[in-house]
Amino acid sequence: xxxxxxxxxxxxxxxxxxxxxxxxxxxxxxxxxxxxxxxxxxxxxxxxxxxxxxxxxxxxxxxxxxxxxxxxxxxxxxxxxxxxxxxxxxxxxxxxxxxxxxxxxxxxxxxxxxxxxxxxxxxxxxxxxxxxxxxxxxxxxxxxxxxxxxxxxxxxxxxxx
Amino acid sequence: xxxxxxxxxxxxxxxxxxxxxxxxxxxxxxxxxxxxxxxxxxxxxxxxxxxxxxxxxxxxxxxxxxxxxxxxxxxxxxxxxxxxxxxxxxxxxxxxxxxxxxx
Numbered sequence: 001x002x003x004x005x006x007x008x009x010x011x012x013x014x015x016x017x018x019x020x021x022x023x024x025x026x027x028x029x030x031x032x033x034x035x036x037x038x039x040x041x042x043x044x045x046x047x048x049x050x051x052x053x054x055x056x057x058x059x060x061x062x063x064x065x066x067x068x069x070x071x072x073x074x075x076x077x078x079x080x081x082x083x084x085x086x087x088x089x090x091x092x093x094x095x096x097x098x099x100x101x102x103x104x105x106x107x108x109x110x111x112x113x114x115x116x117x118x119x120x121x122x123x124x125x126x127x128x129x130x131x132x133x134x135x136x137x138x139x140x141x142x143x144x145x146x147x148x149x150x151x152x153x154x155x156x157x158x159x160x161x
Numbered sequence: 162x163x164x165x166x167x168x169x170x171x172x173x174x175x176x177x178x179x180x181x182x183x184x185x186x187x188x189x190x191x192x193x194x195x196x197x198x199x200x201x202x203x204x205x206x207x208x209x210x211x212x213x214x215x216x217x218x219x220x221x222x223x224x225x226x227x228x229x230x231x232x233x234x235x236x237x238x239x240x241x242x243x244x245x246x247x248x249x250x251x252x253x254x255x256x257x258x259x260x261x262x263x264x
Contacts, residue, residue, distance in 0.1 A: 078179070082215030089248050109250045110257070117217035122180040 041158050044098065048154055051091045052147055055112075058084040059143040062116045066136055069128045078122050085113055092150075102157035108146040115142040163204030165243070168197065171212030181219040190223030197224070198231060201241055210246035218254065226258030235259055 058081065065077045088109070095103045115138045120126065129136055170178055174196060175188035183191050200206045210216070228238060238259050244252045 078217070079214065082217065086215045086248075089250060093248075106250045106253060110254045113250070113254065114218045118219055118222070120181065121217045121219040123182070123185050123219070 040098070044095065044154060044158070047091065047095055048150055051088060051095075051150065054084060054088050054091065055143055055146060058088065058112075058116065059139060062139050063131070063136055066129045066133070066139070067131055070124075070126045074126065078117075081116055085116065088112075095150075099153075099157050103150065103153045105146060105149045105153065108142070108149045112142045112146050115139045165205040165207050166200050166203070167207050167209065168200060169209040169212065171209075176212065177214050178216060178220050178224075180217075181223040190220040190225075191227065193220070193224040194227045194231070198228070201228070201233065201238075205241045205243065207243040207245060210244060210248070210251055216251060221251070221255050222258045225255045226262055229259055229262040235262065 061077065061081055061084065065074070065081065092103060092105060092109065115135075119135065168174075170193065174193050178188050178190070178193060180186045180189040181191065182189055197206065197208070225242075228242075229235060244255055246252050
């Protein structure tokens with residue numbers, strides 16, 4: 001007696017491998033997307049760490065500048081401070097290129113620049129300030145503000161990973 | 162209509178703008194303002210900020226905030242002054258010095 005396959009079984013025989021391949025493809029896309037996102041997150045973390053290092057170096061240099069008496073090395077220090085600020089701004093701009101909807105920290109950048117280079121910066125009448133001087137404390141605060149803002153933005157744009 | 166004058170800080174003033182007052186050096190904000198003022202009286206000016214070593218807020222405040230202290234109104238400055246920089250925060254900061262003097 002001959003056995004004829006049911007039409008339903010034939011359909012399943014055709015569709016099943018296709019479903020398997022679709023599932024494999026979806027799985028591959030999900031894994032690829034997750035891996036790429038993790039790699040991007042790691043790169044951003046590295047960039048943030050580099051910025052944080054620069055910001056802290058800037059803070060230390062600025063505090064040292066304001067708490068020291070006027071000296072011949074001041075002109076070199078102000079150049080370094082301005083170059084560091086430029087470099088930090090450039091690094092944040094790179095982060096924003098990667099994440100156009102994130103790292104909007106312009107206000108904190110301006111606050112930091114004002115704290116470090118405002119008032120009588122680059123003036124011949126520079127006076128040595130005590131470590132608890134308002135100007136020095138303001139530099140610390142603005143540095144903290146910027147670092148917190150960057151960290152907050154990182155967590156926001158990478159939420160869920 | 163008067164043509165816009167273009168003024169590059171790096172090219173026409175100094176690559177090393179520094180300090181607030183004339184007594185702080187020959188590339189201070191006060192000196193730059195003295196250069197900018199007659200141009201602004203003549204018509205619109207576009208200031209190019211790129212190409213320098215960097216700016217201190219003291220320079221920026223004196224150079225641009227000082228325009229209001231010299232008699233320009235904030236409205237006049239918004240009409241005549243254009244700022245261009247690859248660092249948008251510089252432009253925002255400068256306008257804050259001008260706009261804050263409105264109050």
